[in-house]
Amino acid sequence: MSIPTTILGKAYVLGDNIDTDQIIPAQYLTFNPAIPEEYKQFGKYALSSVPPSQAGLPKGHVPFHTDDEFLSPYQFIVAGKNFGCGSSREHAPIALNAAGIQVVIAEFYARIFYRNAVNGGYLIPFESVERLCERVCTGDELYLDVAQHTLHNRTTGERYALKPLGEIAPILEAGGLFPFARKSGMLKS
Amino acid sequence: MTPMTLTEKILARHAGRDAVQPGDNIWVDVDVLLTHDVCGPGTIGIFKQHFGKDAKVWDRRKVVIVPDHYIFTADKMANRNVDILRQFVREQDLPYYYDVGTDKYKGVCHIALPEEGHTRPGEVLFGTDSHTCTAGAFGEFATGIGNTDAAFILGTGKLWVKVPPTMRFVFHGQLPPYLMAKDLILAVIGDIGCDGATYRALEFDGDGVYALNIEERMTLCNMVIEAGGKNGVIAPDKVTLDYVNARNKHGVPYTPVYTDAGAKFLLEKVYDVTKLQPIVAKPHSPDNRATVSEVRGTKLDRAYIGSCTGGKLTDFRAAAKILKDKSVKIDTFVVPATSEVAAGLKTEKIGGKTLEEVFLSAGAKVGPPSCAACLGGPSDTFGRLNEPLSCISTTNRNFPGRMGHKEARVYLASPLTVAASAVTGVITDPREYLE
Numbered sequence: 001m002s003i004p005t006t007i008l009g010k011a012y013v014l015g016d017n018i019d020t021d022q023i024i025p026a027q028y029l030t031f032n033p034a035i036p037e038e039y040k041q042f043g044k045y046a047l048s049s050v051p052p053s054q055a056g057l058p059k060g061h062v063p064f065h066t067d068d069e070f071l072s073p074y075q076f077i078v079a080g081k082n083f084g085c086g087s088s089r090e091h092a093p094i095a096l097n098a099a100g101i102q103v104v105i106a107e108f109y110a111r112i113f114y115r116n117a118v119n120g121g122y123l124i125p126f127e128s129v130e131r132l133c134e135r136v137c138t139g140d141e142l143y144l145d146v147a148q149h150t151l152h153n154r155t156t157g158e159r160y161a162l163k164p165l166g167e168i169a170p171i172l173e174a175g176g177l178f179p180f181a182r183k184s185g186m187l188k189s
Numbered sequence: 190m191t192p193m194t195l196t197e198k199i200l201a202r203h204a205g206r207d208a209v210q211p212g213d214n215i216w217v218d219v220d221v222l223l224t225h226d227v228c229g230p231g232t233i234g235i236f237k238q239h240f241g242k243d244a245k246v247w248d249r250r251k252v253v254i255v256p257d258h259y260i261f262t263a264d265k266m267a268n269r270n271v272d273i274l275r276q277f278v279r280e281q282d283l284p285y286y287y288d289v290g291t292d293k294y295k296g297v298c299h300i301a302l303p304e305e306g307h308t309r310p311g312e313v314l315f316g317t318d319s320h321t322c323t324a325g326a327f328g329e330f331a332t333g334i335g336n337t338d339a340a341f342i343l344g345t346g347k348l349w350v351k352v353p354p355t356m357r358f359v360f361h362g363q364l365p366p367y368l369m370a371k372d373l374i375l376a377v378i379g380d381i382g383c384d385g386a387t388y389r390a391l392e393f394d395g396d397g398v399y400a401l402n403i404e405e406r407m408t409l410c411n412m413v414i415e416a417g418g419k420n421g422v423i424a425p426d427k428v429t430l431d432y433v434n435a436r437n438k439h440g441v442p443y444t445p446v447y448t449d450a451g452a453k454f455l456l457e458k459v460y461d462v463t464k465l466q467p468i469v470a471k472p473h474s475p476d477n478r479a480t481v482s483e484v485r486g487t488k489l490d491r492a493y494i495g496s497c498t499g500g501k502l503t504d505f506r507a508a509a510k511i512l513k514d515k516s517v518k519i520d521t522f523v524v525p526a527t528s529e530v531a532a533g534l535k536t537e538k539i540g541g542k543t544l545e546e547v548f549l550s551a552g553a554k555v556g557p558p559s560c561a562a563c564l565g566g567p568s569d570t571f572g573r574l575n576e577p578l579s580c581i582s583t584t585n586r587n588f589p590g591r592m593g594h595k596e597a598r599v600y601l602a603s604p605l606t607v608a609a610s611a612v613t614g615v616i617t618d619p620r621e622y623l624e
Binding site for chain 1: 214216227228230231233234235238239258259264266267269270273316317318319321333334335336337338341344345347349383384387388417419474564565566567568586588589590591593595596
């Protein structure tokens with residue numbers, strides 16, 4: 001994945017401290033993400049340990065998946081603080097990617113999740129300026145301008161500034177750590 | 190030259206620089222890469238994809254593979270993953286592989302590493318597990334990474350890191366007999382929150398830390414990730430060096446590193462350990478701190494003593510002190526971290542009984558060494574919470590679903606508090622059972 005210039009899609013909203021056990025419960029880590037058929041399975045179980053009352057805010061009790069069992073109808077996750085805390089499992093950003101999530105917007109991230117999302121090139125982890133998990137509702141239609149790092153909520157008409165991607169932008173643009181290292185001469189191609 | 194912290198100095202040396210500052214992005218040379226059965230197969234897949242099917246790892250003596258997560262299970266996929274590790278070890282002729290079903294089998298990787306001589310002061314260790322930070326107890330830089338980073342290291346021996354600023358936690362005083370390192374780290378996490386150390390190094394210092402044995406120091410460093418920390422570190426002293434030298438059977442030379450006088454810390458917090466209380470982390474976050482006296486009497490269904498943070502010989506000695514000549518009132522599971530700890534349970538005695546006899550005669554169940562139910566795992570995992578039960582546990586995480594059922598309630602506590610609670614079936618202050 002290199003970065004698209006704009007992304008349009010629906011938001012799935014979560015709260016603070018969404019840890020990797022909620023994103024992909026440990027019992028599913030027996031699938032091997034290096035095998036494409038098994039990679040798909042992670043999409044099916046993504047976010048399956050989020051307590052129902054916290055799943056799909058503000059009201060909760062909105063399942064992440066509807067009809068298709070592997071893909072969710074959402075392209076954006078909007079969350080609060082410390083998204084992706086807990087374990088180092090790369091299966092966490094993989095599960096969100098396999099479920100069709102392209103962007104996560106959180107106040108800030110746990111460092112291993114953030115690295116994994118960027119180095120694996122699975123999704124774009126933007127940081128918000130304000131606490132958007134209390135402004136955006138699950139199902140809202142969002143339009144992201146990546147270069148301008150602005151988010152337009154087409155459902156409410158609100159516009160939000162996001163923090164610039166900064167030093168992770170070239171890694172994401174290259175498509176992850178390996179293509180970035182090739183491009184920058186760290187690795188022979 | 191600008192004074193540096195221990196973490197900054199190790200990273201500078203491994204980047205071939207005289208100095209680094211917090212925030213610098215640098216490429217470092219890796220001394221040891223650790224992986225296991227959960228993240229190893231994905232790592233191997235990415236390694237082959239990018240370096241080629243027949244590529245060789247950068248240094249076969251720097252790769253350590255420890256199957257430990259899903260071991261004693263009938264789950265076919267889990268067993269398949271161990272086969273993938275075996276195949277890779279054969280292809281690469283890796284000397285440090287601790288296979289299931291052989292005399293070399295160890296159990297939990299973070300305890301296996303030091304026991305087998307893979308932790309040394311001044312080194313850089315990366316592992317595909319967030320609790321890799323445990324090894325900071327040996328005065329090294331140790332942190333968890335994902336599959337892509339690990340695959341990159343397998344091929345190149347290098348990784349980019351951002352140099353973290355360091356927070357310093359100083360413990361003074363003599364630890365009272367009713368407190369353990371688990372109480373200290375739960376106090377820290379409760380104070381700074383589960384995001385209080387995000388992207389930061391935590392350095393532990395003070396006479397209260399140096400009075401701890403090496404296993405207790407590992408408990409302190411193990412849980413820095415529960416505050417979001419990148420690494421935890423304790424400067425090496427005689428205790429560290431004696432342990433490391435006794436185990437360094439591979440004869441790898443190392444250079445201890447110490448924080449410079451005048452090094453800058455982002456924050457310094459000082460604790461008087463004699464004033465601390467036994468602590469629990471209530472459901473569903475390790476920072477949801479309460480003193481045991483605030484929650485005493487809370488009804489429990491199960492007790493669990495095990496994992497990298499709570500399944501070492503020191504942890505079982507403490508639990509046995511309370512469980513000797515008593516019976517547990519709730520289902521109690523005992524899981525030694527490694528085969529060496531398991532052997533210790535059969536040899537070490539308290540009041541004429543081995544530790545294992547103490548646990549069995551108290552009515553606890555003793556399982557084989559592995560990560561077991563600390564992180565749930567397949568449904569037949571020993572001790573897994575398959576129902577929405579309340580459990581008190583010596584493990585390190587209690588997020589929803591961590592030990593199995595997503596409505597289960599997990600309280601984290603020291604082995605002393607867990608053992609006292611197992612006897613009564615409610616959260617209990619260990620002081621009630623200690624002379």
